[in-house]
Amino acid sequence: MSGGQKQRIQLTRAVYNDVDIYLFDDPFSAVDAHTAAHLFNVREILLWILNHNKTKKKVILVTHQVEFLSEIDKILVKYLNFAEISSVSHLISHWLSLT
Structure with missing residues (x-):
């Protein structure tokens, strides 16, 4: 199989x-x-x-796999000492502001 x-x-x-x-x-x-x-x-x-x-x-x-981000209501991201739960759009704008 x-x-x-x-x-x-x-x-x-x-x-x-x-x-x-x-x-x-x-x-x-x-x-x-x-x-x-x-x-x-x-x-x-x-x-x-x-x-x-x-x-x-x-x-x-x-x-x-980031392809699934458009299908979700909330996202939890943990990276090193950073952790956040929010909407995908908010999280993307937050991460873009850090770069």
């Missing part, structure tokens, strides 16, 4: 369990860029399902 196939199965298993909080720890790290893009589309569909249930679900996504 390929890395992408394993990731798809793990993602499906995670969403199948009916819990209030889902934690995805860098779920696309073991796949190539093409497969990650496909899995990201699957994730969008799954997040839509999660967010349109009668009870809201929380999804925590740990990743190093």
